[in-house]
Amino acid sequence: MKRSDKLRHWAVLLYALFMSILISACNPDDDLGRIQNLGSGFVFSEDTVSFDTLFSGFLSVTKRLKLYNATSEDRVLDQFQLENEAYDLFDIQINGIPIREFTNRRIRAGDSLLMLLQAKIPENERDEVFAFEERIAAIHEGVIESTALLQAWSENVRLISGGRLTSPQVWDSLRPYILQSSILIEEGVSLHLEAGTRIYAFQNAAVFVSGSLIAKGAEKALVSFSNVRRDKPFNSSPGQWGGIYLLEGTTGNQLEYTNIRNAEYGIRMGAPSESQDPDLILKNTTIENMSLAGILAFSSNFEAENLLITNCIMQPLALIAGGSYRFNHLSVLNFSFDFFPSGPSFTASNFIALDDGNVLDIPLNITMKNSLIWGNVEEQAVLLDQGTSPINIEVASNLVRGNNNFLSANGGISATAFNFQTFVDAREGNLRPLLGSPADGLAQSTLMLDLKGPTLNIRTTVGALEAAAASDDDS
Numbered sequence: 513m514k515r516s517d518k519l520r521h522w523a524v525l526l527y528a529l530f531m532s533i534l535i536s537a538c539n540p541d542d543d544l545g546r547i548q549n550l551g552s553g554f555v556f557s558e559d560t561v562s563f564d565t566l567f568s569g570f571l572s573v574t575k576r577l578k579l580y581n582a583t584s585e586d587r588v589l590d591q592f593q594l595e596n597e598a599y600d601l602f603d604i605q606i607n608g609i610p611i612r613e614f615t616n617r618r619i620r621a622g623d624s625l626l627m628l629l630q631a632k633i634p635e636n637e638r639d640e641v642f643a644f645e646e647r648i649a650a651i652h653e654g655v656i657e658s659t660a661l662l663q664a665w666s667e668n669v670r671l672i673s674g675g676r677l678t679s680p681q682v683w684d685s686l687r688p689y690i691l692q693s694s695i696l697i698e699e700g701v702s703l704h705l706e707a708g709t710r711i712y713a714f715q716n717a718a719v720f721v722s723g724s725l726i727a728k729g730a731e732k733a734l735v736s737f738s739n740v741r742r743d744k745p746f747n748s749s750p751g752q753w754g755g756i757y758l759l760e761g762t763t764g765n766q767l768e769y770t771n772i773r774n775a776e777y778g779i780r781m782g783a784p785s786e787s788q789d790p791d792l793i794l795k796n797t798t799i800e801n802m803s804l805a806g807i808l809a810f811s812s813n814f815e816a817e818n819l820l821i822t823n824c825i826m827q828p829l830a831l832i833a834g835g836s837y838r839f840n841h842l843s844v845l846n847f848s849f850d851f852f853p854s855g856p857s858f859t860a861s862n863f864i865a866l867d868d869g870n871v872l873d874i875p876l877n878i879t880m881k882n883s884l885i886w887g888n889v890e891e892q893a894v895l896l897d898q899g900t901s902p903i904n905i906e907v908a909s910n911l912v913r914g915n916n917n918f919l920s921a922n923g924g925i926s927a928t929a930f931n932f933q934t935f936v937d938a939r940e941g942n943l944r945p946l947l948g949s950p951a952d953g954l955a956q957s958t959l960m961l962d963l964k965g966p967t968l969n970i971r972t973t974v975g976a977l978e979a980a981a982a983s984d985d986d987s
Contacts, residue, residue, distance in 0.1 A: 726764070805829075860894075861896035910974060
């Protein structure tokens with residue numbers, strides 16, 4: 513048999529197999545028994561279709577709803593009807609045809625129509641989340657045979673088109689802010705974010721800071737930075753906006769009770785200012801779901817307390833080309849539930865080779881106490897001492913996965929076995945160490961505060977979160 517004849521032979525066989533699968537999958541009698549359990553006549557596949565809270569003026573994700581002919585006879589559907597005629601709020605189409613134009617259609621016994629639904633709630637003057645409801649009805653011979661409830665919640669937003677902030681601003685929590693493109697806080701200018709302020713960013717947007725970014729969240733009212741899409745899986749996917757860039761010369765930055773999610777960088781910092789004061793202070797802050805780095809700092813100066821960095825694909829915490837850094841109750845936890853980490857969770861060096869062939873060789877100073885660094889990679893912390901500048905590391909009471917790690921001296925612990933340290937439910941995002949695990953009781957602390965808020969007693973667990981029992985839901 514010639515090669516061309518063989519190809520035709522296999523093509524015919526594959527086509528026949530494909531058609532047999534297609535025909536059997538579309539046979540309207542196959543699911544008739546199951547469909548009839550839903551009711552008789554025309555029946556919707558769901559009683560209710562709900563859209564999570566939307567931003568007013570933005571189109572929702574697409575959802576699906578089917579209408580079945582749950583009888584053993586072909587029947588004609590007169591039309592669909594929206595009870596309140598809210599066709600401007602809910603866009604519903606069948607094969608590209610709006611439901612208002614979809615009339616007098618014959619549906620075979622046991623067959624169905626697939627509807628694609630989207631919601632778009634217009635802007636109004638409300639500051640709180642508000643709800644819209646509509647009911648879609650299927651009509652046969654002038655009689656409503658089945659209905660389904662359509663629900664959507666929405667909130668009004670403040671759209672930020674991008675550009676420069678040239679004078680001090682205060683953003684509040686009344687409505688979320690949406691960054692359509694990047695903003696730059698100019699030198700000498702501050703942006704204050706009040707407790708509960710929410711900032712959502714489009715794909716190419718980032719926050720650049722030459723002045724000061726001050727986020728003052730609270731235990732029950734976090735300041736948050738995230739991507740604009742909030743539906744699954746986008747609500748926890750890395751790399752969906754740029755992140756926060758602290759540029760050379762910036763100073764006075766403070767993030768307290770703040771959550772930074774789903775970006776390329778949580779925070780990327782340049783060279784420090786001339787001041788000896790830290791350019792950034794982080795307290796009770798979470799950085800999670802980053803595609804490039806949780807914190808990437810070049811020759812910088814910052815301090816952190818009750819900081820959690822987790823779920824970063826490339827580099828959770830990298831301190832490059834020297835600088836001064838102080839950590840107390842730091843947690844860097846990187847597991848491979850959704851991806852495989854590319855390397856250690858913590859990297860520090862006193863040098864960097866530049867593209868022009870020159871080398872930045874700057875002293876490195878690290879103080880770390882009561883901290884926890886753990887993840888899938890066996891060596892979780894790496895120190896690169898290839899420059900000539902001095903490295904000064906002061907540590908106490910840290911727990912680090914690795915072999916005699918440099919961060920685990922002075923009362924700390926290092927271990928290579930992954931299950932040496934256990935958590936309440938790391939896969940589901942509860943990263944509290946288990947009561948009785950090595951992290952519990954290791955801290956030498958004076959704090960009565962962990963990442964989530966005040967604790968009943970002085971902290972005894974290393975890391976940002978106090979230990980809990982396996983039944984704790986971390987709510």
